[in-house]
Amino acid sequence: MKQFPPSQLLNSLPKQFFASLVKKVGEYISQGYDVINLGQGNPDQPTPAHIVAKLQQAAENPINHKYSPFQGYSYLKQAVADFYLREYGVTIDPNKEVAILFGGKAGLVEIPQCLLNPGDTVLVPDPGYPDYWSGVALAKAEMVTMPLREQKNFLPDYNELDENVLAKAKLMFLNYPNNPTGAVATSEFFEETVKLANDNDICIVHDFAYGAVGFDEEKPLSFLQVPGAKDVGIEIYTLSKTYNMAGWRVGFAIGNESVISAIELLQDHLYVSLFGAVQEAAREALTGPQDCVKELNILYERRRNILIDGLRSLGWNVSAPKGSFFAWLKVPEGFSSAEFANILLEQAHIMVAPGIGFGEFGEGYVRVGLLSSEQRLAEAVERISRLEIFKENSPTGEPLREKTEE
Numbered sequence: 186m187k188q189f190p191p192s193q194l195l196n197s198l199p200k201q202f203f204a205s206l207v208k209k210v211g212e213y214i215s216q217g218y219d220v221i222n223l224g225q226g227n228p229d230q231p232t233p234a235h236i237v238a239k240l241q242q243a244a245e246n247p248i249n250h251k252y253s254p255f256q257g258y259s260y261l262k263q264a265v266a267d268f269y270l271r272e273y274g275v276t277i278d279p280n281k282e283v284a285i286l287f288g289g290k291a292g293l294v295e296i297p298q299c300l301l302n303p304g305d306t307v308l309v310p311d312p313g314y315p316d317y318w319s320g321v322a323l324a325k326a327e328m329v330t331m332p333l334r335e336q337k338n339f340l341p342d343y344n345e346l347d348e349n350v351l352a353k354a355k356l357m358f359l360n361y362p363n364n365p366t367g368a369v370a371t372s373e374f375f376e377e378t379v380k381l382a383n384d385n386d387i388c389i390v391h392d393f394a395y396g397a398v399g400f401d402e403e404k405p406l407s408f409l410q411v412p413g414a415k416d417v418g419i420e421i422y423t424l425s426k427t428y429n430m431a432g433w434r435v436g437f438a439i440g441n442e443s444v445i446s447a448i449e450l451l452q453d454h455l456y457v458s459l460f461g462a463v464q465e466a467a468r469e470a471l472t473g474p475q476d477c478v479k480e481l482n483i484l485y486e487r488r489r490n491i492l493i494d495g496l497r498s499l500g501w502n503v504s505a506p507k508g509s510f511f512a513w514l515k516v517p518e519g520f521s522s523a524e525f526a527n528i529l530l531e532q533a534h535i536m537v538a539p540g541i542g543f544g545e546f547g548e549g550y551v552r553v554g555l556l557s558s559e560q561r562l563a564e565a566v567e568r569i570s571r572l573e574i575f576k577e578n579s580p581t582g583e584p585l586r587e588k589t590e591e
């Protein structure tokens with residue numbers, strides 16, 4: 186059989202860092218080990234029943250068997266506008282300020298292709314969600330990373346950005362509540378972002394994938410709540426996390442009219458819009474009963490507390506995430522993030538994501554998902570407590586040292 190080589194463009198895409206880890210986990214599972222998978226970000230709860238029922242009903246309507254309008258049904262755009270007004274007090278023009286997406290990921294990867302020319306500069310957070318890099322590579326643009334440091338609550342420090350970089354930058358990705366760090370943004374930070382964007386003509390893309398998951402009674406802020414945000418950018422929202430609809434592939438871009446129309450233009454060339462029944466179900470999710478969202482938040486917060494309190498009781502001095510469904514844990518002294526993730530997998534049969542997979546500034550951390558039951562998380566803590574390095578439970582809460590150095 187002939188082998189057709191992939192294009193230079195495909196070869197230029199970033200390599201999937203986590204692929205080898207996922208493969209190793211698969212090997213452990215096939216050998217019969219009971220692996221606790223805390224490494225991935227797939228919501229474990231089902232979609233609320235009223236949304237599924239709407240899909241079932243809508244699937245029977247022949248109108249939905251036809252092509253849907255290229256840019257999506259206007260009732261869904263109206264539902265997005267109603268949702269933003271209800272949840273964030275933000276007014277959106279459903280005709281000009283909403284683009285329907287096949288999930289947030291599609292929008293995030295499309296945006297660089299909509300706005301950038303080869304060689305243009307994009308600012309991305311480090312650590313950050315790796316799909317930003319994919320979109321940048323597809324647009325043949327250049328990436329400049331903005332370190333997220335724990336001392337700065339994992340918010341980028343704009344004073345660190347070189348003037349030349351700022352002059353060249355056309356696009357910036359931000360994401361709060363943040364994957365992987367679990368940090369949340371403040372309104373001051375978003376205000377500073379609007380000013381920076383205005384001063385330097387940078388389009389801001391705020392990825393609000395975890396907008397519905399905020400702990401300690403703090404509702405995460407939408408970027409669009411800050412005055413002037415719509416002038417300088419957009420927000421990407423997804424139903425994947427808020428309503429446990431990751432498999433359904435529904436999301437939206439909301440905000441700056443010129444960016445929205447660029448996304449719609451690209452999408453006109455790539456696809457016809459989502460299955461009409463999915464659009465009806467998405468409207469139901471956004472405008473129907475919202476108790477499910479509150480309950481989900483409570484569930485994640487309980488899981489967070491079990492994990493964080495449990496690990497702290499072992500003397501591991503970890504910080505609690507403020508939002509998202511991830512905990513970002515500083516690895517005990519003496520290990521790289523990949524080494525520590527390997528120890529957890531090999532000795533405790535727990536999979537976590539090594540921080541280095543999210544960028545250089547992710548080194549020294551592992552990301553733990555809160556997507557397993559309370560019992561499984563408690564079991565993970567118990568398995569960790571049996572690791573050699575945690576046996577000497579430090580009563581002071583000081584970071585534990587590598588045992589093999591003795």
Ligand SMILES: Cc1ncc(COP(=O)(O)O)c(C=O)c1O
Binds near residue numbers: 360364392423424
């Ligand atoms: C930070 C972040 N943004 C966007 C997404 C994309 O979600 P979806 O494509 O399911 O909307 C994810 C999914 O894991 C994510 O973690």
